[in-house]
Each structure stands twice: as structure tokens, then as C-alpha cells.
Amino acid sequence: MATIKDVAKYSGLSIATISKYINGGNVLEENRQVIQDAIDKLGYKRNEMARGLKTNKTMTIGILIPSLENIFFTTIISIIEDTLLEKGYGMIVCDYKEDTELELKKLEFLINKNVDGIIMVSYSGNHEYIKGLIDKKIPVILLDRMVRNLDCDVVLADNLNASYQAVEELITRKHKRIGIVCGPENTYTADERRKGYIRVHQDYHLEVDEALIYNGDYSVESGYKALKDLLNIEEPPTAIFVTNYEMTIGTIMAINDLSVQMPNDLSLIGFDNIQLAKIVKPSLSIVEQPMKDIGKIAAETILRRLNDDYDDFPAVYRLKTKVHIKDSVTILQ
Template sequence: MAATIKDIAKKTGLGLATISKYLNGGNVLEENKIAIEEAIRILDFRVNEFARGLKTSKSKTIGVVIPELSNLFFTSIITIIEDILRQNGYGILVCDCRTDEKLEYEATEFLVNKMVDGIICMPVSRDGAHLKLPLSKGIPVVLIDRNVEGLNVDAVLVDNVSASEAAVEYLIDHGHREIGIICGPSDIFTSHQRQLGYTQAFVKKGIFPKQGLVKYGEYTVESGYESLKQLVMENEKLSAIFVTNYELTLGAIIAINELGIKVPEQLSLIGFDNMHLAQVVKPRLTIISQPIQKIAENVAHIMLKRLVQDKYDEAKIVNLSTELIIGESVLYKHI
């Protein structure tokens, strides 16, 4: 038979109020804390989180809605967030909405009905309609990677404009002018920001980017593969490509290998987001590296702070910088 709080009281000689206070995260005398923890260990006591949730209206669970569980960037961040939240007594419930706005709305509604204490989201919808329900119920929301205009919610972002600008400027400084870019969906905040940085890099250098060098697609290996082939076939003077996502980069590399294109002799390439891929590919890939650890830590700590606040103040927007890691996949092109 499972041990109860009364068994702990009998074992320690302490009152139920003191034990309950400790179990619910309150401060008790150090000697009482030691006695309770020892009794919990001996009795193999387990907190009934469901019953406690009904009593306190707190589930000690954070809901997470992401576009694709197969996306390495998303899963890497969620893994770190889960570690931090678990260390602070919270579990997570992850929903994959498959980059579908309807599924995203349903997933958010499901999490609200499960009485999650907070929601972490990488939004698919541009207007954030799915977030209005949790916000109306006072459930804190923290966004990752993508902001939603018009909503006063916390967000941890990467300076995608500067990231893209730095990559394209590097290519321009190496003599390239016919530079293609492979982006994610055109209506996604992140994708739009990276395309904007691409354009700004040309403008900054006093150059007008040529038409037909921007490809939009899904954040998938298949999309990267097809986009690379289209860019090469449609632009015979193409000398460099910047790929703006890990899965897209992987797909582009597969297409390059299949077409027998030599990097960087025939095509210079800058990829995105994975140091292991950069080191495995020959020649070593030049990439934009995102601060995954910092993104995850900021998201988790902002959420933890919101969970203990009595009132919601102005949204906290964190903008983190990326780093251009120089490899051997860009060749200097004499103009």
C-alpha cells in the first residue's frame, strides 16, 4: 500500500501542516526538512500530482507546441528546456502540430484542457490565434524563434536578419554576386527575417540582387534537395548558395552530391545550424551557428519566472546573436 502524508507525520512526529507546506514548495525549518526527506526516502513516498493539481489548480506541467518533432533545432532546444524545468519540479507535455495551423490550435486547446501551468510555443500561425485561449486564462506563454505581432507575450529570438546578412556579406566579399538563398515557408517569421537579411546584405554593398535566386519551401530535407536543384538548373551563372536551416542544408548537400557539383570549386555553400554536419561534410562546411543552449536557458528561466509572478508585466523579448563559423566551402571568386 502506498505511503501517505499521515505516514510521514507518524514517522517524523511533525504536524500535517508542516509536511504539506514542505511538499508544496514552502520553507520549513532545516531540521524538519531533513526529517521529512528521510521519511520520504524510507517510506518510498510519492506525491499524487493529479490530486495536488486539483487542489491547487497547478499541474506542475508545461505544454510545448512545436511545428515538427523531426526538426533537430526544435528537439535540441526542447531537450535542454525539459532538463531545466525538471530540475525545478516541472514536467513537459509536447505536441507536434506538423506545421499545420488547425492542429496547432487543437494542440493548444488540448494543453489548456489538461490544465498546464504554462505554454512554450514555436508558432506556425502568423496572427497567434491559437494563443488567445491560454492568454485569456492567465496561462503564461513563451515563444521560441518566432514572434507574433500584436501579442504581449515573451519571446526568445535569434537575430535572423543579422545572421543572414553576415553570411551573404561573406559571400559578396569573396567575389560572389549570383548568390542563391534557400528559405523555409514565406509566411513564417523566421524565414522572412532571413530573406530580409539576404536582401539587406546586397543593399549594404550597393548591389541589386538578381531575380530568381530566392527559393521558399518547407523546413524539410526534401525541400532543400528540390530547391537546390531548381536554383542550379534555373541560374547557369550561380556561384554560391546560402541555405537557412539544418534540414534544408542536408537536402541541399544531398542534391549537390547527386549532381556531381564540386564544393567550393563549382559552387560555394554556407549552411545552417549544425556543427556536427559542418565537420562531417568535406570540405568542412561554413555555417551560421545558433546559440541553442542560450535559447533554451532563456526560455526555461523566463517561464519559471512567470509561473511565480502574481501579475503580468511588459513582455520580455530576448534577441540572441548567431556566429558565422568559417569552414572550407567558400571559394574566392575573382570578379
Template sequence: MPTIKDVAAKAGVSTATVSRVINGEKVREETKEKVIKTIKLLGYRPNQIARSLKTQKTHTIGFVVPDYGQFFMQIAKVVEDILNGYGYSLVVCYSDENPDREKARIRMLTEKQVDGMLVVPTSDEDNYIMELNKRGIPVILIDRMVKDIQTDCVLVDNVNGAYQAVEHLITKGYQRIGVINGRQEVTTGEERYRGYLRVFEDYNLPIDRDIIRFGDFSTESGYTLMKELMSLQNPPEAVFIANCYMTIGAMLAIKEMDIKVPEDVAIVGFDDTELTRLSDPPLTAVVQPVREIGEMAANLLYKRICGDMSDYPKMYRLKATLVVRASTDPGWKADIIEKKGA
């Protein structure tokens, strides 16, 4: 098994320099990259117990997510890859969109003496952020922010993402455009709804409250609310659905009701997963920059752990992209047939 001396010899630095890199202390960027590359090459694993006793750090990061679905697990994978390179381990636990469970998970991670925390908040309550700050534990909010509090965040531009989705439907000629949105007490739900409304204002179109529904971001709510919408005497021509789970539920309802997409109703979802791409027809979706979210959150947290607070609080707003597929194009099947016969 390689030792710290082996890493130092291979990288051409002192063992003290290797130790400083492992412990997150300030080292020249060029030297740090060389040491990290050597650690990975040799497969060196430091003695975590000895390090903790010496540095008063556990070299562990906590990540509290609402669920173990694909979106947050993709972010977790990127975060873990980056933090492993800095000598940190990642512990992921979920809140199940429950504020009490979220507080319990944060309390547990605090008791485990994690060196930093990434949190996807389930509500606007900010008590835990203040408590973590008092304890000197850096915290980065991901995907959602907590209103009226200054803290580091890595977010997506939800308003413009939703706007792109609904504007696309309008430009395709759809007029009665419904929405299945998430909880308004979290910023993703509130911002995506704001983007939906803004399109109608900009295009000077009436807003039909009969085809607006609010769920809780779950598959079950997407299923129930799509059934409600499509059972109306005058159902929507198109529906924007504000996350992947509700989109899956909505598609299950549509299949059960024998409704054709996009002939009977066009669908645009927020979030892009294998299921949206493999559905029949493939779904038009707002794609979030998962890798960029994970990279920015991990590097920002490491910066804070190292004591660099120079730009605190830092907020990143990353751009989402609309990917157009067959679920919003009534002529899609005809085009496919025509191409096959050519």
C-alpha cells in the same frame, strides 16, 4: 520510496515548505534550491493526482513544435530538465507546420488542463494566444513571434545571423550569392531574408532575383530549389540556406548532380546539427544558442505560472554565432593535405 517528510528532514525545512516549492508557490530562492536539490538526491516523486485535486493544477506543461527534429528536441530536453526540477512534466506534440493542426494540438493541451504552454507558431494568427490568456494559461512563444501582439517570446536574432552568413561569403570573394529561404509568413523566414538583403544594401551590391528561392523549411523544398538554382545557365557561386532541413535537401541535390562543395558552389546553412558537421566537407553554419533558448523559456514560464507578471511581456533576442568550416573555403582540401605532409 522517499516521502515528503524525508525530503523535509534531509533539507532541514518543514513539510509545508517542501509542499510550497513543489506547488510553485513563493519560497526564498536559497531554500527553494536546497529543496529541489534534495528532491533530486532522494528521487522523491509527489503524488500527482492528490496534488492536482488540492491545488487545481496538473503540474504539466505543453510544448507545441513544428517537427520532432534535432533543433526543437534539444530545446525540449533543456526545458524538461529545468521544469522537472520545479516538479512539472512536459508533453511535446507537433504541428507539422500546419496552422489547423497547431490549433488542434493547443486545444487538446488546453482540455488536458496544462498549467502553461510553450509554442513555436506556424503563422501570424494570434487567436489561440488571446484564448489562452483569457483562460489564465501562460504561454511563451519560442523561435518565432506573432506580429502585432504583445506576449512573452524567446527568439534568436535571425536578421544578424543571416547577415553574418552572407557577409562571410562576400568577404571570401563570392559575388553571385543565392538564397533558399523559408516561408515568409513566419518571422524566422521573413527575418532571415531581411538579413540576406541587408548585406547587399550595406555593401552596395546588386541583388539578383534569379537566384532567390522560397521554400517551406522542408528537406524536399531544399532539394528541389537547389536543383533549380544549379540548373540555371548562370548558377550562383554560393548559396545561403535558411534552415537545417532545407540545407540537408540542398546537399542531397548537390551530391546527386555531382557538384563539388566549395569548388563549384559554397554553402552556408542556418542551424547546426551532426549532419552539417559530418557532411563532406563540413558545413559553415549559423549556430543558435539552443541551451540558452530552453533555459530562458522554461524559467520565464515557471515565473509566469507562479503569478509573477512584473516584466510582462518579456522578449529575449539571443545572439547567433557563425561557425566557419570547409564548405566556404576553396583551399580547404589543399590545406589539409599540406598539414598532413608537414
């Protein structure tokens, strides 16, 4: 098996230069090509176990999310992996099924695996445990949900304005009774989207009817039930905004089962997945989150922290969303 000394001898460059290149450092462009040619020719592979013993690093990042069935989180994980792989890092991915006790157990599992850092979505908001990790110089990047009373790097969508803009699109089309299907009351993301819904009503001097606010649990089943329950209230909504992908699927299933005609009977704005928006007929209006940017920024931020770059700590990246209005929304007369 080829060693770093063999690569140095073959390329005519120093071991220090070879090592710098292998570990993601900056080297002259002409040297990069020479080194890579030598690596390819000799079949050199870095011994991560030996490197870990020397540097006390495992070159792995722990990923902790609420559910592996959630397309939003799995898409972001895929983007994160692409960026980390470029720098020689692998991942250990765990989910905790929206269970606060399981979240802590899985977090401890990742720490016991000696991961170099954590990228996570926190459901419990256990700021003391996370703060303990940060104090030990274990980088933690929060995704999607902030944790109150905690100085920590966060990458998320601008959830309040995402909701505001979606509901505003309905209001400007003369809808006054607008339902919203939110997530659990105790989650930061759901709370922000609920705030956006309330704020836009206030700005347009519309009364907020609590009967039109439905708290689901981010599952397909809760989206299905939400649609049925909202349409069964005494004065049902003319439009509904659904605030995550899985619940959007559930509402569409209920619309089909109940033979509700979009947009004549009900206007609908869903969340995420442009592909779904194109498949559904009539074409579905959606709020699109910048999943690629979220994943890339999260990965780049943890890599900077692993290189002891804390100049901007704690960094909060609140990224803009886009509202795509399609045929599922109508203008009331």
C-alpha cells in the same frame, strides 16, 4: 506509503518547511540536505493528482511545435524538459505538421488537458486565440517565431542578423551572386532571414536578384530541389546560404548527386548542427543557433509566469547566433 507528515517527523522540521522545499521554494541549505535524506530514506513521493485538486494545477506544460522530425525544435524541447523536471513539471508534446488547422486543434487539445502553460511555435499566427489564453492567465511562451499584433513572451534567435552575417562572410570573400534558400514566405523566421539577406546586399551596394531567392518549406526535399533549381538558372550563384537544418541536408544530397565540388564549384553555408558540419567533407560552414539558451530561457520564463511574476511582460529574448566558416567556402579570385 510515506506522507509529508512522516518526512516532517523523521527530519524534525515543520510541514511548512517540507512543503516549501518540495515545491521549489528557498530553504536553508542544511535543511535541504536533511529533508532530501528523509525523502530518500522513506521513499516519499508527492501525490501530484491530490496536489492538483488543491492547487488547480496539473504540473504539466503543453509543447506545440511544427514537426517532431525537426532537430532544431526537438533539441530545444530536450533542454526545456531538463529545466522543467527540476521543478517537478512534466510535458505534453504535440506537433501540427505545418498545418494551420491542425495547429489550432492541437492547441485546443492541450488546453483541454488542463496544462498550466504553453510553449509553442506558431505557424498560423492566430493572435486572437493566443491572446485569449493570455487573458485567462494561461502563460504562453512563443519560440522561434513572433506573432504580429500580440503582446506575448518570445524566445528566438536574432534571425535577421544571423542571415546578414552569413551572407556578409560570402560577400567579403568576393562572392556577388549569392543564393539563399529560405522557408515559406508566410513565416516570421523566414521573413527575417530574407530581410537580412536583402539588407546586407544593400549595405554593400549589390543588386538583389530575385532569381537567387528560393522559398522552400523547411523540408529535406525542398532543399534538394532548391539546389538543383538555383544551379539551373541562366547565371547561377557562386555561393548559397541555406537557412535551416533539413534544407541544408537536402542541398548536400543534391550536391553529391550532381557531383558538384565544394568549394571550387560552389561555396555553401548551412544552418545548425555542428556534428553535421564535421561529418561533411569538405567541412561545412554553418550558422549555429543558441538552442540550449533558447530552451533554458523559455522554461525559466514560463516558470516565472506560473509563479505570477509578470514584471517584465511581455519579454522578448532575441539571442545572438554564430557563423562558423569552414572549408565549404572559398575566396573568389
